[in-house]
Amino acid sequence: MAAASNPPTFTPTPEPKKVRIALCQLGTTVDKDENIKIATKAIKEAASAGGASLVVLPEMWNCPYSNDSFPTYAEDIDAKASPSADALAKAAAANGVTLVGGSIPEKSNNRLYNTCLVFSREGALLAKHRKVHLFDIDIPGGVTFKESETLSPGESITVVDTDAGRLGIGICYDIRFPELAQLYAQRGAQLIVYPGAFNTTTGPVHWELLQRARAVDNQLFVAACSPARNPDASYQAWGHSTVVSPWGQVLGTIDEQPGIVYAELDYAEIQTRRLNMPITQQKRDDLYSLVDKT
Numbered sequence: 001m002a003a004a005s006n007p008p009t010f011t012p013t014p015e016p017k018k019v020r021i022a023l024c025q026l027g028t029t030v031d032k033d034e035n036i037k038i039a040t041k042a043i044k045e046a047a048s049a050g051g052a053s054l055v056v057l058p059e060m061w062n063c064p065y066s067n068d069s070f071p072t073y074a075e076d077i078d079a080k081a082s083p084s085a086d087a088l089a090k091a092a093a094a095n096g097v098t099l100v101g102g103s104i105p106e107k108s109n110n111r112l113y114n115t116c117l118v119f120s121r122e123g124a125l126l127a128k129h130r131k132v133h134l135f136d137i138d139i140p141g142g143v144t145f146k147e148s149e150t151l152s153p154g155e156s157i158t159v160v161d162t163d164a165g166r167l168g169i170g171i172c173y174d175i176r177f178p179e180l181a182q183l184y185a186q187r188g189a190q191l192i193v194y195p196g197a198f199n200t201t202t203g204p205v206h207w208e209l210l211q212r213a214r215a216v217d218n219q220l221f222v223a224a225c226s227p228a229r230n231p232d233a234s235y236q237a238w239g240h241s242t243v244v245s246p247w248g249q250v251l252g253t254i255d256e257q258p259g260i261v262y263a264e265l266d267y268a269e270i271q272t273r274r275l276n277m278p279i280t281q282q283k284r285d286d287l288y289s290l291v292d293k294t
């Protein structure tokens with residue numbers, strides 16, 4: 001039997017617990033300051049009225065989703081010149097929530113990235129994930145988009161321990177790559193969070209399907225948070241922010257309008273599903289394996 005080239009077992013996860021998650025499906029405008037206000041208000045509502053301890057924002061929540069916008073709305077996070085990051089840190093601390101801050105265009109060393117920031121309940125920056133797989137597609141009669149015209153891909157993957165569990169982070173198109181989710185599962189992620197903005201061509205067919213597939217393949221929770229649809233925008237977001245259980249059940253979802261989706265995540269379900277159906281022990285490392293190159 002050939003030796004497996006990567007560890008066959010899961011990294012131990014933090015203690016199972018229950019977490020109330022809120023996905024804020026924000027309506028974005030062309031006005032960045034206004035978008036920051038909208039996001040701040042939604043985080044407050046999710047924490048106070050909604051009782052969430054984990055709050056998630058959508059992909060590119062501070063700007064329109066377009067290659068024209070990314071360079072002009074981009075902020076330098078490392079240089080601490082980021083009003084959006086500052087607002088997120090403050091909102092996480094003011095409301096005492098773990099915050100997966102969707103994504104914003106980031107500028108760094110003459111490059112642009114599609115970047116997600118994760119903050120602790122105290123407002124400390126815990127992780128920064130740059131979208132690894134850029135969204136370059138051309139579907140005639142449907143949607144054509146080429147993020148690589150303006151953006152560069154991230155070069156690392158992100159698993160982060162938070163008060164709301166061990167989270168794997170991906171951004172939108174990253175969800176289409178099952179190996180990434182599998183690596184996150186191997187590293188003990190309990191929940192994979194995908195800020196994302198599918199569209200009216202791919203969304204109806206693939207959005208929920210991919211979330212349920214990643215959840216069932218890896219027997220963990222998946223949450224994907226979209227912007228609301230703006231009829232005036234050049235890119236028509238699908239909306240439908242959704243939370244899925246390790247059994248592939250939709251725990252919460254919404255249509256394309258602005259709103260907040262809530263769900264209870266009971267992390268004990270992960271262990272139950274893996275005990276009941278031990279696919280990670282049953283996989284054939286002698287026939288195939290996933291290579292972790294990070």
Ligand SMILES: NC(=O)CC(=O)C(=O)O
Binds near residue numbers: 196202
């Ligand atoms: N916007 C994306 O990154 C991905 C998307 O819309 C799709 O995969 O479809």
